[in-house]
Amino acid sequence: MSELISEESPLTREDLFGPPGPGEVARIREVGRISRLRFADGHIGWVVTGHRQVREVLSSPKFTTGPDKHHPLDLRFHRVSSDGKTEHKVAPGTFLRQDPPEHTRLRKLLQGQFTVRRMNQLSVWIGEIVDDRLAHMRSLGGRANLVEEFALPVPSLVICALLGVDYDDRHRFQDDTVKMLSLETSPEETLEALARIQLFMRELVARKKAAPGGDDILSDLLATGGPTDEEATNMAMLLLLAGHETTANMLGLGTFTLLRHPAQLEILKNEPEVIDNAVEELMRYLSIIRFGPLRTATEDVEIDGHLIKAGDTMLMHVPAANRDPDRFPGDPEALDLRRPASGHVGFGHGIHQCLGQQLARIEMRIGFTRLFQEFPDLRLDIEPEDVPMRENMGVYGVHSLPVAWSV
Ligand code: HEM
Incomplete structure (x- = not known):
């Protein structure tokens, strides 16, 4: 694994990316809302922990989101040549x-598919998928691994159906997605995994082009005639990867968190109208994106009194920003489902703000609500300390979550 922080840094890797317990995030912030950070390869960049400062960087056109060799997960979206090597440039369509203008052109082609209205129209269908998975879980008896039976399948089924990917083909992308998001995967393995998923998506694009008119996002995208085949392949891959691992980890880690905060869980059970806000608060409190967003300055720029030089890498620390007392007064280290939590940066900010956020919200609202309606006495089936945490992954969460209920 490539270490992000070297020994000379005032902050350790655990400070930055360990589970954000009370105190840890605050300590990072005390160093400064923006502070210097030495990356493992010697580059001295910055870590941004203030909520206002994160939004300022993410909305500034003076930063690029392009390839950054200082980031341990940089290879994820590289173009892989036919001989299996990376060309050190971002795959077109990702x-x-x-940056604009490519970003603007490509995002626009998909925007209409992800509006609040369009997503609300899907909520009955998403409810059916959730209910199906819960019925399946119940059929297993009185215990199950919630990640395997519920948290991962729900968003995977949803994004597969939306994209027109056969869910039975999931073995062709699920394990490779995990490899690509793991901080322990070597660069060679990352590229192999990337090449396999790209091949799978290329085949899918070819099939959709051969049989146009399908009722799915990819068919609609191809019908616009906007993207090249290579762009369409990588756009679809981006949606597939972004669309299931993230929401799956919110469902898994969110359930674990609610089970560990019984008073908060009672609020959710007794006041169903709290769910919209509860989802925002869980997003804020859990901040599952741990390695980024990342940006590189394209010119000298002053942020919050600091002179950021062209070429400097800036790492946004989402958990710290989402617990910044300047933005979330009271006790930002506490989970409080009634707190006004909107405005968190869990979905990013600015032009790259998450395209799938309305979809993710609906999946979480329906997912958490129905889970605790169907299994009101859901409980952990192992000690909380034994739940395997995803400390080695770019997206935080639980690897598995053994749960039990009364039959
Ligand atoms: C809880 C679940 C999710 C979380 C926490 C999340 C988080 C994020 C974040 C932080 C960004 C911004 C990255 C940056 O600025 O560098 C982002 C972008 C993106 N997300 Fe999500 N996401 C989630 C669900 C989804 C879903 C369900 C989809 C697709 C259906 C999706 C598709 C995308 C895409 C396409 C982008 C790139 C947007 C752009 O560059 O314009 N995400 N997401």
Whole structure:
């Protein structure tokens, strides 16, 4: 694994990316809302921990989101050549890592598919998927691994159906997604995993082009005639990867968190109208994106009194920003489902703000509500300390979550 922080840094890697317990995040912030950070390769960049400062960087056109060799997960969206090597440039269509005007052109082609209205129209269908998985879980008896039976399948089924990917083909992308998001995967393995998913998506694009008119986002995208085949392949891959691992970890870690905060869980059970806010608060409190967003200055720029030089890398620390007392007064280290939590940066900010956030919100609202309606006495089936945490992954969460209920 490439270490992000070297020994000379005032902050350890655990300070930055360990589970954000009370105190840890605050300590990082005390160093400064923006502070210097030495990356493992010697580059001296910055870590941004203040909520206002994170938003300022993410909304400034003076930063690029392009390839950054200082980031341990940088290889994820590289273009892989036919001989399996990376060309050290972002794969065309991966608009998450592209700047305007390419970013604007490509994002626009998908925007209409992810509006609040469009997503609300899908809520009955998403409810059916959730209920199906819960019925399956119940059929297993009185215990199950919630990640395997519920948290991962729900968003995977949803994004597969939306994209027109056969869910039975999930073995062709699920394990490789995990490899690509792991901090322990070697660069060679990352590229192999990337190449396999790209091949799978390339085949899918070819099939959709051969049989146009399908009722899915990819078919609609191809029908616009906007993207090249390579762009469409990588856009679809981005949606597939971004669309299931993230929401799955919110469902898994969110359930674990609620089970560990019984008073908060009671609020959710007794006041169903709190769910919209509860989802925002869980997003704020859990801040599952731990390695980024990351930006590189394209010119000298002053942020909050600091002179950021062209070429400096800036790492946004989402957990710290989301617990910044300047933005979330009271006790930002506490989970409080009634707190006004909107405005958190868990979905990012600025032009790259999460395209799928309305979809993710609906999946979480329906997912948490129905889970605790169906299993009101859901409980952990192992000691909380024994739950395997995803400390080695770019997206935080639980690897598995053994739960039990009365039959
Ligand atoms: C709880 C679940 C999710 C979380 C925490 C999350 C988080 C994020 C964050 C922080 C960004 C901004 C990255 C940056 O600025 O560098 C982002 C971008 C993005 N997300 Fe999500 N996401 C979630 C769910 C989804 C879903 C369900 C989809 C797709 C269906 C999705 C698709 C995208 C895409 C396409 C982008 C790139 C947007 C752009 O560059 O314009 N995400 N997400």
